Amino acid sequence: MHYPPVHKAAQKPAQKSVRRLGLAAAAALTGLALGGCSPAVDVAPAADAANPACAPMMVALPDAIGDARLRKTNSQATAAWGDPSQVVLRCGVNVPGPTTDRCVSVNDVDWVIKEGNPVWTLTTYGREPATEILMDPDKISSATVLADLSGAAAKIKASRKCVGQQEVQDLPTSK
Secondary structure (H helix, E strand, O other): OOOOOOOHHHHHHHHHHHHHHHHHHHHHHHHHHHHOOOOOEOOOOOOOOOOOOHHHHHHOOOOEEOOEEEEOEOOOOEEEEOOOOOEEEEEEEOOOOOOOOEEEEEOOEEEEEEOOOOOEEEEEOOEOOEEEEEEOOOOOOHHHHHHHHHHHHOOOOEOOOOOOHHHHHOOOOOO
16 A cells, blocks of 8 residues: 655654653653652641741741751641651641640740640740641650741731730739
8 A cells, every 4th residue: 555655844743742742741741750769758638738928927937947858748738847747747737725634835935835645736825827746756856846936927917925823823813
């Protein structure tokens, strides 16, 4: 069987398509090669992650906490440090109300601490939106985490402070 000759004009669009596909494949492979070493950490976004008040804090986050380096995450207003992750941060979590849980102040930022086994949850108190940190104290010091992240958390304005036992004792009583 004899096929009709293909004209050069008909070849050019096909060659351009093949060239574009080749360039797209090369770009995709380059992206995989560069990003394949450390995939993004899968972190569920907080309910209020789109709150614009999270933005100033997110851009002020440190590149490292102790020896744990900042990694990419797949959700808005989230961050993770370490490989595997030792510290995970989410901005836009529910604001804690009054609580009897332990509250510490680090660099003028109050944090409510819930000790789990093994993961601890540290949540900013008196700031809206609230920021939550998940960390394992056996892998990294909570003092290091709070010291390194309080500067960024302070970018969200405080409207309340934790009240300690002494302040509770000094409250006026009804007569």
